[in-house]
Amino acid sequence: MKFSTWEKVGGSVLIAAWLIYGVNFIGDSLVQADEAPPSAKKAMSAKTAKAPAKTAQAPSGSGDALALLASVNPDAGVKVFKKCKSCHTAGKGGKNKVGPNLWGAVGRKKASHGGFKYSSTFKGLDGNWGYKDLDTFLSNPKAYAKGNKMTFAGLKKASDRAAVILYLRGQSDSPLPLP
Known part of the structure; x- marks a missing residue:
């Protein structure tokens, strides 16, 4: 034929x-997306209802995502976090992978998750993972902690960083208050 x-x-x-x-x-x-816990969705929607919606997107760079935290869609973080899932888990009691489990990471002391072997670069970081630190780190992990082993290039869009930060904030028994 x-x-x-x-x-x-x-x-x-x-x-x-x-x-x-x-x-x-x-x-x-x-690849199944993890839903944000109901308590996080409730806290995020209550905060969003109080704050006026911001329509303009801030230019990318350190600190810009913080202005978007009140207006970002909580479910957007689930989608953006898929980029992180090859190395991290975020569920309560989740296993460490190439990177540590991120349950309760927002507000936690840096390089303190039990059972994970951190590089000397991360062990040398002081303080807790606050919103500003997370924004700076997620925009360029290599620049934030020079010499770390993380191969991820970072999230260039402030809205993506805000979404991931808000998602990680919800992955906790007691989420840190928004700035």
């Missing part, structure tokens, strides 16, 4: 579309 060139092209495009759809479907079914 002979097929014309157009039939071959059309069939190839159709097969390619099916393959793309199938791989996307399989990938989505293998």
